[in-house]
Amino acid sequence: MPAATPVFDRSLVRARKRRAAVLGPATFLLDRVAAELRERLEPVLRRFPTAIDLGTPGHAVLRAVAGCSSVGTMIPVGPLPEYLPPGRCAVAADEELLPFSDASIDLVVSALSLQFVNDLPGTLVQIRRALKPDGLFLAALLGGDTLTELRQALTEAEADVSGGASPRIAPFADVRTLGMLMQRAGFAMPVTDVDRVTVRYETPAALLEDLRRMGATNTLVARRRVPLRRATLLRMTEIYGRRFRDPDGRVRATFDVVWLSGWAPHPDQQKPLKPGSAVVRLADALRTKEHSAGEKPRH
Numbered sequence: 001m002p003a004a005t006p007v008f009d010r011s012l013v014r015a016r017k018r019r020a021a022v023l024g025p026a027t028f029l030l031d032r033v034a035a036e037l038r039e040r041l042e043p044v045l046r047r048f049p050t051a052i053d054l055g056t057p058g059h060a061v062l063r064a065v066a067g068c069s070s071v072g073t074m075i076p077v078g079p080l081p082e083y084l085p086p087g088r089c090a091v092a093a094d095e096e097l098l099p100f101s102d103a104s105i106d107l108v109v110s111a112l113s114l115q116f117v118n119d120l121p122g123t124l125v126q127i128r129r130a131l132k133p134d135g136l137f138l139a140a141l142l143g144g145d146t147l148t149e150l151r152q153a154l155t156e157a158e159a160d161v162s163g164g165a166s167p168r169i170a171p172f173a174d175v176r177t178l179g180m181l182m183q184r185a186g187f188a189m190p191v192t193d194v195d196r197v198t199v200r201y202e203t204p205a206a207l208l209e210d211l212r213r214m215g216a217t218n219t220l221v222a223r224r225r226v227p228l229r230r231a232t233l234l235r236m237t238e239i240y241g242r243r244f245r246d247p248d249g250r251v252r253a254t255f256d257v258v259w260l261s262g263w264a265p266h267p268d269q270q271k272p273l274k275p276g277s278a279v280v281r282l283a284d285a286l287r288t289k290e291h292s293a294g295e296k297p298r299h
Contacts, residue, residue, distance in 0.1 A: 018080065032197070054113065061109060140257050
């Protein structure tokens, strides 16, 4: 069920993705993530006959996973099936309302989509329920300090020009929070990690153009319904250049790609040992002397 107080305008999210597809999408980040996703799948020693690609814009993941020996049928699932390759079987569905029965899917992957759902905890629970026992979930979404430079420059520029700031950049969850959500959703052996990508641009305007072509411009429900003022844009460009320009004149933009992976529980999976069940003392394993609490070791 969607969150009680939506953060994102989901209809606008879809409209932004449509516009990006028409403009000609900027796919450099998505292509990088898709290639990494395949690299993470290849070492997994089991086969996934039925898999879904949840919400990934375009077909970068489909191309990357094609021919991967561990993956059988990959079905794209998302709100924009019209932009998939001709003849490709697809399911039109919102990422927040999955149309799958429990324990029906072997693998769920997703690339750079789930950061725009309103109820991420609920979506993760739906994914875990849709997975068969010992099924795998592997996803990448933007989080952490993504676009921190743009956020800082816009906030300062609006304060200077208008005397206040309005929501412009989406809130991004950090890796620790996302790890906790994976545990709460009931995934076994959840793992989270971050790939920080620093992209350099000739100007901040070039970054804004890439964001349009990614379908990643402002879709916040609380956004102002008027375009960014020219004076604010010029001030933002000045601040961005002053604070985040490299010696060669280019400016930096941070994208934190947070990777999530977890398994649907299965009785045969490895489980952590219970506290106190170890048969070897840690001090013995490290070949050192054990000291009681509060006792300082002598050197």
